[in-house]
Amino acid sequence: MAISTMTVADMVGVFFNQDAPIHVSAFDGSSFGSKDAPLNLEIRNSRAVYYIAECPNDLGLARAYLQGDIASPELEPGNPYSVFKQLMELKEYTRKPKKTELAKLSATILSHGIRKPKPPEIELPSLAQRMAEGIMPHTKKGDAATVSYHYDQSNDFYAMFLGPSMTYTCACFPTADATLEKAQDHKLNMVLDKLNLKEGDSLLDIGCGWGSMEIAAAKRGIRVIGVTLSQEQVDWGTEWIAREGLEDLAEVRLMDYRDVPESGFDGICSIGMMEHVGHKHYHAYFKEMLDKLRPGGMLLNHQITRCNSFQGKRAGGFIDRYIFPDGELASPGEIEVTINNVGFEVINQENLRQHYAITLKHWNENLQDRWDDAVKLVGEPKARLWGVYMAGSRFNFELNTIQIHQFLCIKPDPETGTTTYPLRPWWNR
Template sequence: MASMSVAEMIGLFLNDNGKVNFEAFDGSSLGPKDAPLHIHVNNSRAVYYMVDHPNDLGLARAYLQGDISSPELIPGDPYVVFKELMALKPDLKRPNPADLARILSSVYSHGIRHPEPPSIEGPSRWRRRAEGLMPHSKAGDSATVSYHYDQSNEFYRLFLGSSMTYTCAVFDTPEDSLEDAEWRKLDLVLDKLNLKPGDRLLDIGCGWGSMEIRAAQRGIKVLGVTLAGEQVKWAQEWIKREGLEDLAEVRQMDYRDVPEGDFDGICSLGMMEHVGFKHYPSYFQEIFDKLKPNGRLLNHQITRVNSKTGKSAGEFIDRYIFPDGQLASPGEIETVIHDTGFEVVNQENLRQHYALTLHHWNKNLVAGWDRAVELMGEPKARLWGLYMAGCALNFELNNIQIHQFLCVRPDDTKMTDHYPLRPWWVKDSEVLPTQVEAPKA
């Protein structure tokens, strides 16, 4: 059997539509030289990665190592290239078994190899289980949250900006600054919770403390908890700098271990992705039990668009971004909320806002690229550019969404006249929040 070129292999998966040119290390090519997009397969390791994992994990490994590249691609923001690649979907085709056998025979004629994954790749699901890190146990959650968040705080500040808010911002117009949009989101959450000075708020998965700062500025007594030690250090320093220690506190603690109760409000922003679908009932019950009667919950999380697809993320996200992360549909989430005993007052989809947020983060990463590489190394800096640009595109394509659920714990009377008849958080005019500078790393 004659050996196949890399271009011939690619041609079995993709019709040549003139939109992309592939150049491979073996001298073969596919597509016109003047195509708007050029993809370079730089070495044989890229091919072996794809044979081992013919999915997003194989592609990610090759890209992060520099085995696949493109002159049109900006490492801190590969969005444009991703969008052009997504446009190739109608030209994809499925090779027949005989062609797949030819590809494998040709590749393995050069030797059977299984190249090591990039050093920044996390362990697989089965390896985490073998090490005793059961999904969504306290030990498992601590390990997986630390894996993602205990990076360099300076690195996160490069792309998150001064608000250090790692969740979807809220924009009035696409021209709004990231900082204004992030503070507006925090204000929206607090407005929906309708808390007044002296009320008590629990912030589950508090991140670097932006909600604690914002709530305390309103006179709200706020406790934030996170499993990430680096976030706790940053948040405590920020609170001290603003002179808000009498109102704001951040602890390194599992939300299940918070001893206090009778909170007037609880918020959870971008934390539910770590909980696991099977644990939703116990999660919402824990929150229900910690709220006063008539207390409110604002739950803000990324969602799937329907309940037909699986809950778990693909191999790339699982190994590099959110180990054991799961997403559910809005309907499934709301069902669990109702079954727990909450009344859902409002549900809002912020999908378009998250796409805009991610574009800002990518732009910031590009602006701070040299420092990002210095802090984290190029593969990890590439990883965050890849992850954020991919998410932006998926939000735009409505492959994923993000929802806020505003919920009330009923009192013993089950009456529903303890909140206004119309949405109280909607204002005739929005006043931009005062910007608060976070401490420098």
């Protein structure tokens, strides 16, 4: 079906200079740019146009890509990272559309009637729709629903790209050429070392995932309780603990961290969980951690952050509808202020931004290597989703538009005062 007045190529030309290094071919037979361009995109149907017209941002593009309405020979299955880099290079070739051009573009689209094609089936309702259904953000009910949406996928699917460690958080690479497994093992043991835990001590792991920290801690003789809101993760972690013969030391529970009845822990770790909390709830979150620790006990909080406090807290439309519903990020400075105000003393703060970019590179490559199996297991739209999410995240960590920080904190002990911990960092990692 040809679109009257303007072709799809004409529409592309509204936003890009003619010398832009991109070639676009469209379903209406039109094309934009040189066929020798390094990036080639195919717009396969009118639905892609309507998706982008309705949401001219990452959400519209994601809908079209997940449905297969936009394609490129440069897109590696499961790893579209190279295309992200090429799209970023197009910024210097963009042009400011004239009002007359935008009016003509709008008239062309509307000449076929107002159309709002259905989003992909895997898309979540909007925040307003979720709230209308009684799923309020950052409540126990809301957290359970959103965490279940992200993590209660197929455990076998996650295993395809996470590898044997089943660790879905930033690794720490001792060297740039270290394997993903070595880097994840290094990260888990670094956390335990920073917490200064010894055999017989107790650890609470908030947002424990599939149980990798429970295994690492129990193997060092540490008594550990992990909590998660994902039943799939509980099943995997419980079986893993039993297989290792560590039931006397490790446990994984389906439980909100606010409902953990125990207290007096020697250490608490929260690795990749704070993204779900909501910045307005940070104070209550850290207060909960403070109350669950013994005096002199330590907290290791590991979370994705913004780079500064001027960036917005909420995630964009794509992340909210497809990856982390209700997800919010704050700057490291804002987080540290809250930690101090609650009553913790911050001992150490470390930025692992570069490590997360490398971690995501490995995950993307793992998914790419198992692409056919992934599609069979969860379907092509969902497999595409995780590929584009991880590639986009890697790119943003490389650009320093997001970071990831570890905060090591201690609950002050009035009896021991300044001798609570060693004078210098004690971990050798």
